[in-house]
Amino acid sequence: MNKTYDLLILGAGPAGITAAIYAARKKLSFIVITNDIGGQAAWSGDIENYVGYQFITGPELIAKFEEHMNSYGIEVKKPENIKKINKEGNLVRTTTDKAEYLSKTLIVATGKRPRLLNVPGESEFKNKGVTYCATCDGPIFKDKNVAIIGGGNSGLDAALQMITVSPKVYMIDAAPQLIGDPIMIEKVKAAKNIEILNNARVKRIYGEAFVKGLEIERDGKNSTIAIEGVFVEIGLMPNTDFAETIKKNDQKEIVVDCQNNTDVDGIFAAGDVTNVHEKQIIVACGEGAKASLSAFKYLATHNF
Numbered sequence: 137m138n139k140t141y142d143l144l145i146l147g148a149g150p151a152g153i154t155a156a157i158y159a160a161r162k163k164l165s166f167i168v169i170t171n172d173i174g175g176q177a178a179w180s181g182d183i184e185n186y187v188g189y190q191f192i193t194g195p196e197l198i199a200k201f202e203e204h205m206n207s208y209g210i211e212v213k214k215p216e217n218i219k220k221i222n223k224e225g226n227l228v229r230t231t232t233d234k235a236e237y238l239s240k241t242l243i244v245a246t247g248k249r250p251r252l253l254n255v256p257g258e259s260e261f262k263n264k265g266v267t268y269c270a271t272c273d274g275p276i277f278k279d280k281n282v283a284i285i286g287g288g289n290s291g292l293d294a295a296l297q298m299i300t301v302s303p304k305v306y307m308i309d310a311a312p313q314l315i316g317d318p319i320m321i322e323k324v325k326a327a328k329n330i331e332i333l334n335n336a337r338v339k340r341i342y343g344e345a346f347v348k349g350l351e352i353e354r355d356g357k358n359s360t361i362a363i364e365g366v367f368v369e370i371g372l373m374p375n376t377d378f379a380e381t382i383k384k385n386d387q388k389e390i391v392v393d394c395q396n397n398t399d400v401d402g403i404f405a406a407g408d409v410t411n412v413h414e415k416q417i418i419v420a421c422g423e424g425a426k427a428s429l430s431a432f433k434y435l436a437t438h439n440f
Contacts, residue, residue, distance in 0.1 A: 140440075141165050143431050144230055144239040146218055147375075149175025150417045151407025152245035153201045154424030155431075160208035162432045166239070168205075168212045169232060174198035175247040176269070176408065177417050184275060186417055194272070197417070218246065218378045223400050226440055240440050241431040244382070244390060244398075244405040245424060246375035248415070253285060253368055257341030265347025266366045270294035271416065273367075274301055282365035283350055285338055287311055291369040292320040298367070299327040306361055307332045308352060341366055374409045385411050396427035402438075404430055 145155050148170035159166050172178070178198045184191055192200075205212075216232040221242060223229075228242045250268040252258060258266055267273040270284075274297045282302045284294045287309030298305045307314075307324070312334055314321050324330060336354040341347060349362045374389045376382075383391045383399040390398055390405040392412065398405050406412075406427035407420035 139238070140227060141167060141237065141239040142435055143241045143243065143428075144169060144228070144237055145243045145245060145428075146170070146221075146230070147175065147245035147247055147407070147409070148173045148205075148212060148214070149245065149247045149407060149420065150177050150201065151247070151409075151420040151424035151427070152243070153205050154421040155243050155245055155406060155428040156205050156210050157208065158425050158428035159431070160205075160210055162428070164432065164435070166210075167237070168210060169214075169216050169218060169230065169237070170212065171215045171217060173202050173212075173214070176249075177420075183272060183417070185271075220378050220380070221403070222381065223403065226402070226438070228403060240402065240438075241434055242403045243396075243424075243427045243431060244376075244379060244403065244409055245407045245420075245427070246409050247420075248372040248374045248408040250368060251371045251373055253338055253341075253370070255338050255340050257343070257347075258368070261341055261343055261347045261366070264345065265343060265364055266341060266368065268368050268372075270297045270367050270369070274298055277302055277365040279303060280364040281362065282306070282367060283308055283361060283363045284367045284369055285309075286369035286371070287314040287316070287332075287334070288369075288371070289316040289320065290371055291367075292316045292324055294367045294369045295324045295327075295330060296320065299324075299330055302365075303329060304363075305330045306363065308336045308338060308350070309334050310337050311335075372408070372415070376409060387411075395430045396423060397430065402434060404434075 142164040143166035220231040230237045281304040283306040339351040389411040396404040404427040406423040
């Protein structure tokens with residue numbers, strides 16, 4: 137570690153990649169540190185709500201993002217796990233499992249990861265019927281029976297989307313009753329094509345090339361449900377374990393203002409890792425652009 141960068145960008149999902157493109161255009165000295173390219177977006181199946189593409193898959197869209205980023209010759213350190221960030225004087229020290237870096241500014245764009253069911257078949261059928269985003273992937277399951285796992289607001293939101301798409305929706309909830317906004321619960325219960333199974337736990341997901349069904353345990357008895365889609369909606373976890381000194385909300389999301397400032401001077405955050413409303417690819421891209429422009433302004437108005 138013998139170089140101080142203008143900027144470090146942590147994460148290379150839509151927010152991080154967009155921040156990197158803007159930083160390159162501003163001729164900043166920077167690198168991107170990440171575990172992978174694409175984040176959650178790379179897991180998405182068919183995407184029909186990203187401007188400019190009537191239809192594109194998640195991997196295809198991320199490939200285009202990466203191609204755009206690579207056209208600027210941006211240096212990406214991958215894979216590296218971020219362990220800690222600390223503000224030291226007017227610089228930020230970032231420690232990974234491989235090295236330490238000093239920078240004048242920092243953008244945290246490490247995104248979120250879904251809580252997993254951790255049952256047999258889940259990883260095998262990811263993107264083959266198992267998904268973690270109804271907004272992203274719901275339309276793919278038009279005219280197919282599906283199951284939504286989870287009875288909180290995430291599950292309720294997914295149910296409200298899928299009851300207009302699927303002929304039959306099963307809502308599988310481990311709790312004795314649904315929890316979440318009463319209005320959402322009322323709307324879900326009013327739907328004629330939904331079946332709510334409380335006190336139920338998924339034992340395994342099975343299929344052939346794609347998902348064919350679930351095995352569940354309910355009231356001590358095992359049974360199977362024939363479905364073609366599984367929406368795991370038991371919550372997302374922001375990747376903020378390393379950000380101990382930055383203010384977070386009760387969901388452990390980094391709190392930012394409209395200019396992507398955190399409560400630590402010179403540290404910015406963007407995308408799903410923050411408390412910004414709506415976790416969507418296009419929103420994350422916009423937030424990444426804003427964060428990079430804010431970092432550039434910070435560099436222009438501070439002496440180091």
